[in-house]
Amino acid sequence: MKSLTSIAFLFLILHSSCENYLETKPINFATPETFYNNEQELTAALMAVYSELGSTNEGTYSRFLSLEAPASNDEILRRGANTEAAADAYNASASYDRFFNCWTALYSGIQRANLLLENINKAQVSLDVKNKIRGEAMFLRAYYHFILVSYWGDVPLKLSSTNSLNQIYIARTPAKRVYEAVIQDMINSYDLVNDITSYNHAGRVSKTAVAGVLARVFLHAAGRLQDASYYQEAKDWALKVIQSGIHSLNPDYKQIFINHSADIYDIKESIWEVEFEQDNNSQRNEGERFGSTIGIRNNDDRTGFMQGNYTATGVLYNLYGIGDLRRDWNIAPFYYPNFDRNNPPVMYPANYRWGRYVAKWRREYQTKDYNKNFGGTNWPLLRYADVLLMFAEAENEINGPTAEAYHAVNMVRRRAHRLPAEQNSTAADLPSGLNKQSFFNWIKDERARELAFEGHRKLDLLRWNLLSTTMQQMVSIISTSAPSASNTALGYSGRTSSLRPYQNFSSRDLFFPIPTQEISLNSLMVQNTGW
Secondary structure: OOOOOOOOOOOOEEEOOOOOOOOEEEOOOOOOOOOOOOHHHHHHHHHHHHHHHHOOOOOOOOOHHHHHOOOOOOOEEEOOOOOOOOHHHOOOOOOOHHHHHHHHHHHHHHHHHHHHHHHHHHOOOOHHHHHHHHHHHHHHHHHHHHHHHHHHOOEOOOOOOOOOHHHOOOOOEOHHHHHHHHHHHHHHHHOOOOOHHHOOOOOOOOHHHHHHHHHHHHHHHHHHOOOOOHHHHHHHHHHHHHHOOOOOOOOOHHHHHHHHHHOOOOOOOEEEEEOOOOOOOOOOOOOEOHHHHOOOOEOOHHHOOEOOOEEEOHHHHHHOOOOOOHHHHHEOOEEOHHHOOOOOOEEOOOOOOOOOEEOOOOHHHOOOOOOOOOEOOOEEEEEHHHHHHHHHHHHHHHHOOOHHHHHHHHHHHHHHOOOOOOOOOOOOOOOOOOOHHHHHHHHHHHHHHHOOOOOOHHHHHHHOOOHHHHHHHHHHHHHHHOOOOOEHHHOEOOHHHHHHHHHHOOHHHHOOOOOHHHHHHOOOOOOOOOO
């Protein structure tokens, strides 16, 4: 068990394929004095920074950051009794292992990035190679800090590596300073990294990935720091993606998520993904657990085991309008009798709106033999639709609902109705004459419809200062609208179980706790309020 400032050096991995950077093998333990000498070693060190996106301890996007950390809000809840400790049951303590696993994985990525940045200049490689690697490492360092400040608030800002025991004691840095450092690192990385077209896949950080994530960071900073001046920067960086000419919407919404499982890259819609591989033997760090945890429940290992642990809320179901094809892809329209995909699927009753399984990723589209728990579905970190919605939100905050803001949202909505993005539609397009507040309300709901289950909703509600209100409203909604009795065959665990996380929620849950292990090792660390 180690503190975030552990002096143990990283377990480096070598890059073994130009086609997929995750096809890697571990090499020997190394020290800064004996490593970082050539392009191969710099690339290996960079891949070690990337690897924490899909950490083997399931602390990041393999499971925790994709499912548990952002869950239990008005779009998604965990099926079952929720009596065990869990972040999405809002009943875990500061000693909960997944808080610790996430914290340590993110700081491990930061430590690896710092070591690479501090040693990169000694390598005998061209300046161009150094700059591209420097840009990716700098961005990833910033991204890990961004996730930390989003979930924990004030966190230690680490812009240099830990190289002595005297450096294990570090105080929390005010969130504003963390955001400033994140923004600076990301801006500095923009001119250094490649265009996505040079990779032809979405697993590496590219210029449009940097720009799109920067738009997100600025929107979060505007809300969390209550500083409207950030909206202009959010708009400008979103525009860089839009005006790049590289990206566009996939005309078929469901194909985006089939591609994630089928190892197909569409760099027009998908700008940045966490790459996972089906094979998860002891020498790999690539298998994801979210695919076997969600999905339409199926107990048969041979056809793609899915626990079906997460279900959509009736609130999300009701947000979708007539003709919106996203609903029946994101929210299961059917279930498997006896939880066995060998049986013909049965359609849910039309009025059944609580307890339908999350169906956005379906394991039958994975391309290799099924491993019961681990899969190769990639996790989306940034899509073009998200960029369009971020642009519209920022534009509305600055200038109100302009024609440009309307157009960005309407493009997303038209695709949802399987219409061309440039084709006007009375069925799909936003109503005319909206004011600033009503346009924001449409944006809020459209982000839920479009980005459902992609890990954004809770953090969106937090930056809008709406999470506490939403959780309180869910208690009332479930108490009056959700069925009282459970229906195990259909996936619904009952009103009492569904209510539990919302009743457990309190003001302390606006932030995760600093892990107990970190508090015990770092005498300067102070716990979040209420924990």
